[in-house]
Amino acid sequence: MPGTGYLVERLLQAIVCILGISVIVFAITYLIGDPVHLLLPPEASATDREAFRAAMSLDRPALERYGLFLANALQGDLGQSYRYHLPVLEVVLERFPATLELALAAIVFAIVLGIGSGMLSAVRPGSAWDRMVELVALSGMAAPTFWVGIMLIWLFAVEWQMFPTSGRSGALSLVLPAITLGLYSAAVISRMTRSTLLEALGEDFVRTAVLKGAPQRAILFVHCLKYVLPALVTIVSLQFVLLLAGAVITETVFSWPGVGRLLVQSASGGDYPVVQGITLLLSVAFVLIQLLADLLQFALDPRLRSAT
Amino acid sequence: MKSFLQRAAFALAVSVSVAAPLVASAQPSGTLTVALPAEPATLDPHKGNTRYNYLFNSNMFEGLMVRNDKAELVPGIAESHTVSPDGLTYTFTLRKGVRFHDGSPLTAEDVKFSLERATNPATKNPLLNFIKTIDKVEILDANRIALTLKEKDAIFLKKLTFAGWIVPRAYLQQVGEEGFARRPIGTGPFRFVSRSINERIEMQANEQHWGWVPKVRTLVLRTVPEDAVRLGMLQTGEADIVAEMPPPLLDRISAIRGVKTLSHPSGEIYWLVLNIKDGAKESPLLKREVRIALNHAIDRQAIIKNVLRDQAEQIPGVLAPSVSVVDPNFKPYAYDPARARKILADAGYPNGFKIDMYGSVGRYTLDRDINLALANQLKAVGVEVNLNLWDSAKWVSDLPKKYYPMSYQAFGNTIFDPEGLMIFGVHSKAFWSFYRNENVDKLIDESLSITDQNARDAHFQKIDRAMHDDASHIFLWENKILFGIRDRVTWQPRPGDNVYKFWTASVGK
DSSP states (O other): OTTHHHHHHHHHHHHHHHHHHHHHHHHHHHHHOOTHHHHSOTTOOHHHHHHHHHHTTTTSOHHHHHHHHHHHHHTTOOOBOTTTOSBHHHHHHHHHHHHHHHHHHHHHHHHHHHHHHHHHHHHSTTSHHHHHHHHHHHHHHHSOHHHHHHHHIIIIIIISOOSOSSSOOSTHHHHHHHHHHHHHHHHHHHHHHHHHHHHHHTSHHHHHHHHTTOOHHHIIIIIIHHHHHHHHHHHHHHHHHHHHHSOHHHHHHTTOOSHHHHHHHHHHHTOHHHHHHHHHHHHHHHHHHHHHHHHHHHHHOHHHHHHO | OHHHHHHHHHHHHHHHHHHGGGTTTOOOOSEEEEEESOOOSOOOTTTOOSHHHHHHHHHHOOOSEEEOTTOOEEESSEEEEEEOTTSOEEEEEEOTTOBOTTSOBOOHHHHHHHHHHHHOGGGOOTTHHHHTTEEEEEEEETTEEEEEESSOOTTHHHHHHHHOOOOOHHHHHHHHHHHHHHSOOOSSSEEEEEEETTTEEEEEEOTTOSSOOOSSSEEEEEEOOOHHHHHHHHHHTSOSEEEEEOGGGHHHHHHSTTEEEEEEEEEEEEEEEEOOSTTOSSOGGGSHHHHHHHHHHOOHHHHHHHTSTTOEEEOSSSOOTTTSOOOTTOOOOOOOHHHHHHHHHHTTOTTOOEEEEEEEESSSTTHHHHHHHHHHHHHTTTOEEEEEEEEHHHHHHHTTTSOOSEEEEEEOOSSSSTHHHIIIIISTTOTTOOOOOHHHHHHHHHHTTOOOHHHHHHHHHHHHHHHHHHTOSEEEEEEEEEEEEETTEEOOOOTTOOSOOOTTOEEOO
């Protein structure tokens, strides 16, 4: 089967990558410091602290703890949360649907807005519309997420009361956080669509299509789309991963009960098993989505297939 | 302050006179939504260690002794108790007819199980230190239970209200540790309904409660970390009470129609901790005169007014006036930079000295701004402060092991007694103390055996004076927690109690 070598190579790369990440993740939480003082009140005595440390196996050598962490992780056991007193995997997976829902809504928003506006810009480069889209896209990239979120809440939730200010209570509550989260990606996708489409429009096959009298719509949606799609798959999958992992601020502003907020709380609360678990799971998701995107591109782009 | 107290007294008087004739027939009604910046991670009362755990626990669970809405120490699940002459055995008679939220009756078995669970190291109870003096729990008969202590504890009952929560044995064993943390059952005024982690906890009035049936039917605790969003929720009516607002938002809250603000003394004291313990061999702070000079260098009123927007009350020592007795004639060190400079010169530092200061960012209200203000005021009298500001988590985990010559800190009141502060924050043997004074240590040791409340009050004032005279710390203030409350809500927390109790709150139209 063609491409088997490629597939095996990419899979091996993914495994090495995840292993490397696990070392970094563990080392970072180890370096942050001693969680015991974050977990116990000032009223705990020195002996209590030692006992607590032993109960959490924090008194063992770092290498032994890493080995244990890895061995357990391979069996799907990411340890026990210090603060929730529940298995880490359970704590994280419980919040994952909220994050996934938000990321999906945001990426749909970003794709529709980004590809739509990018295509319109590319068709009439230099027009007033093109320049306006560019301005909005650049602002969208530059505006800090928390500011966009607070402004949207202030306008649409407090002043006009069209949406709830925060929380996860039905479809309406999804609108503002999805826009906040998806705005940056929409801007990136819009710019990307414009430039690749402009490039495609200058290619020989477009000239041929125009000469043989194909309607403009067919040129744009059939001929050019095929050319643009692989690049878009890459950019959208990259953006989607960023949305999954990067919802921290949006989730905090909108008190959205997702993984991002859990990560921040756990880091500041000393709940390191959860920090390790989330980072590891997100890294795995990142690597897998990239792998999937590569394979998809392999299928979409005949030039890649002939190269191997 | 005076007008605040007057208002509080007035509000109480009004609510009492209106409510009194209705008591017999009053049914819980309405929904009270409270927006808090954080939530309890676990709902298991023997495993949590934040203010939000304490808040949840005190509305949901009860101990043998409890704190009522005025934060007074009153019988809870036990209706009475006796103490043996040696002070080591407490015999409790259980209140009759107490039921858990699932309807099952509370038994002596539940009490024994709960206290053994709370003191078992395997439970990893962060509050173990409060009750680890419990040696054994014996059931005398169906209604009586005896606790034997390893050593005498003058305020054992106060500690029981904070760490001795009673949970249902049968239910817990049936659903398991994790199942219980997900769907807890207690005997308190509110029962658990549902939770969406990091978003909301919903509770409902326990109409079978033996004495404190809530006035509201539903209590919703929303978790909203962003201050501006809590403000928005107050404006749209999504929240009835928003808690722990940053002082700079005071004017914004006051400007909302139909909303009042409440500045609630927290019982938490703030101080600039001066390290004169083991690490401080060469430190100028070892000289008492230097510490006195630094106390004169700080303009507390300026910080309280300009940074904290009056959400704090200056204190002369370390006792919080809202929870401890403090002599009104006991005056703070006066702000007098000229005097500070003169004392420093007389002490051998005419050109001041260099010192490192470590401050947290994000741990205390406006801690970054306050650290900067304190450092600048010290610089103004010639002390060259090198201020290091660190993220809260890093700052805390390094505090016990790294040498911080000076650091801005707080110490909370959890049991309505200064013992916690003294034993864990002042005594030279304490893990969290950076102070050393044999006389103060001796006075604290003596306090441990004083049971009479008036004698305790007098004794702690004596310690407070001794620390003031020794300039043990740079004494600062007790802070106030800023609330925004919609006018339809009637609720008056007891000053100094930051474990908010909501069963006396009511909502109108």
